[in-house]
Amino acid sequence: MGKSKKNSVNRRDFLKTAAAGTAALVVAPGAAKAATPEPRRNAAAPPLLKAVAADAPSSAEVLTVDRPGSDFMVDVLKSLDFEYLCANPGNSFRSLHESLINYGNNQKPEFITCCHEESSVAMGHGYAKIEGKPLLVCVHGTVGLQHASMAIYDAFCDRVPVYIILGNFSDAAVRFGQVDWTHSAQDPAAMIRDYVKWDDNPISLQAFAESAVRAYKVATTPPMMPVALVAGHELQENPVPDGANMSVPKLSMTSPPTGDSGAVAEAARLLVAAENPVLVTDRVARTSAGLARMIELAEVLQAPVVDRNGRMNFPTRHPLNHTERGGAAIAGADVVAGLELTDFWSAVNSVHGQVKPEFRPATKPGTKLISITANDLYLKSNYQDFQRYQPVDLAIAADAEATLPSLIEAVKRQITDDRKRAFADRGTKHAAAHQQAMQAAREAATSGWDGSPISTARMSAELWAQIKDEDWSLVSNCQFVSRWPLRLWDFNKHYHYIGAEGGYGVGYGAPASVGAALANRKHGRLTVSIQNDGDLMFAPGVLWTAAHSRIPLLIIMHNNRAYNQELMQIQIMAGQHNRGITRAGIGNTLVDPAIDYAQLAQSMGMHGEGPIADPKDLAPAIRRAIEVVKRGDPALVDVLTQPR
């Protein structure tokens, strides 16, 4: 073996530039332990590489590299404190991969092997909603990014940070062959630029360091979104240049934008003066503090909360939770405050009609509308996730959770004793209406209680009975099971629910649940997912990732053997077109053969049982699965369910 290529600056030199607390963060020598990787390039070089090597100067000294740029990249990434890296391997980031596992010792971040880039990103999506910070995702050039793009769009629409590094063979002159060309792009992030908050393509290691830190700040400042950073193949694999004087910039987190004090005071005035104010929430509470402040705001005003459930914004059994009678609450409101609403328009309007939509206001004339959202601070043009424009009376461009403390104080300052008495009176009425709505939900749950396939209400109630005394976390969307968990369970902690996909992209559910379970693992929570069958089939390999990485997760299959949402749509079309109503299943059902999800799970190395069609068999199966999960592994129970 020849000598390694040397550089005029060693790693200690290029990192040892400043002390902690100064503008530049120093990565201490040895912080990322070099695991004495044995250079392998010459030993296992592919034919094309050998050909290139044969054309190179004959000195063996150039065949190994002591300090590849990717080592420095690892120092940069470690400064951002990523717990995990989710990735499917790809040679456009092979040097970074090797540096992470050897130079970085596969710790912070730890490599989580994924079977699809969509799974990698969606895992980051679910993880961030539990942990409150991004994990790292690496994707391979053009092909990996195209796989990842759907999940990136979901995270973008859901305002969730995911930190993505794209490998790319930027310098065409040093591409080894056909595959490298195919997997390279002149502007790799172009294809996702419409749905990431920021991206960059640095051409030097120092620029990479600065952009990497900037990307983290950008991603985690509300409105949060994915970011992408290109890591050129050459930048990774070439040695750190002689004389390089590089440093890792200090990460200083940006405080979330809060509402202007005058505007907040005006919002408080409107809310205090209102006879029937209603708070509508969507993506407000990211933290336990945010949830507590939402409770405080509602209680100080005795105002009902209608939760659109983008996050865990408000306890489901709180007397002021009026989500179950949201339409009636909003119809009677004289002030509606929308907090981080994705779609304010649909909160105060309704859609009717058959062939063409008819729009009607859902509020009475003269209702004042207040909006507090960070979405007013940043908007993209092409994709239409920003929803229909809703005029409001007071628009506060700020992060709602961060604005809640000042809003609560402003409200308290303006409440007189008379208003307090009025608030107490309406609070009593709201509590009674809440109880009535909850009872109505329980009565509705009885429909088809003993039926087979199992009703989604029965399945939800059976599951709740098994987890209610645990420290649980439901990490799947409830929309497709008629929202039964949200209607029947007692949600009261910020990690009890994390909302939905954001972009309504099917395929999010399974990987996001695994990512959320990964985040919950160190907290010892029992993570639960009600998994739609069609969603799982997009990328079922994530079950293997869960089993391989020992990620405890209880998966209850909502197996209605169809893409039932689309089945209903085709049924509507067949009815409207006055033909073929028995054929809507073509292209929409998952039968003949029926998929055996228990065997699928088993094949991935995890516990799986079912299908269960008799509701009486459900509780014992769930208990068995929970035992597996409590031992630290994932488990799946396949349940044959009613369509919704």
Place this chain on the structure above:
Amino acid sequence: MRYLTPLAIAFTLLVACSCTEAQSAATKPKPAGNADNGKRVFASAGCTACHGAQGQGTSLAPQIAPPPELPALIGYVRQPTGKMPPVPVATASDQDIADIFAFLKSVAPAPTAGESLTGNADNGKRLFASYGCYECHGRQGAGAAIAPRVGPPAISFAAFLRYVRTPTGQMPPYTAKVVSDQDLADIYTFLKSFPPPAPASSIPLLKQ
């Protein structure tokens, strides 16, 4: 993907509140009822807002005149599904509903030939699946957040027939070209075979 809005497929009626089973168990309403009082309660309880002054239906809710059998009507207004809010005893007692029942029967249009058909439940079961009704309403017609419970039906066969032909919300229309009156009579008979759901108070899992 396009989501169906929960309100769109709904059978809508009246005002929100909860149900108590106490009165239903204690006193049995007289099916004959008092149509005059029924007309008054039908208006005062807000039924007319969605179902029209004569129960003829509007774009918000289906026709309910003539009504279904009285027990089914009471059962549904106490435990509705879809957009229809529950009607508490405080708003309309079982006797009030019996009176509404009498009122709705008195103002119902004369039945057409199709409305007098009798059905075959077994064939109705087969058709309920093959025509895709289950996709929104569940395999036993138990309903879901996006569509109401239809097993047992809360409306008469005449109203059922007319609603299927000219529905509201996102419930698609089914003309006689694709579903005959006899098919609908069979489906209706199948749906009538289901008992009303038990009260939630009788189910321990719903007391958690």
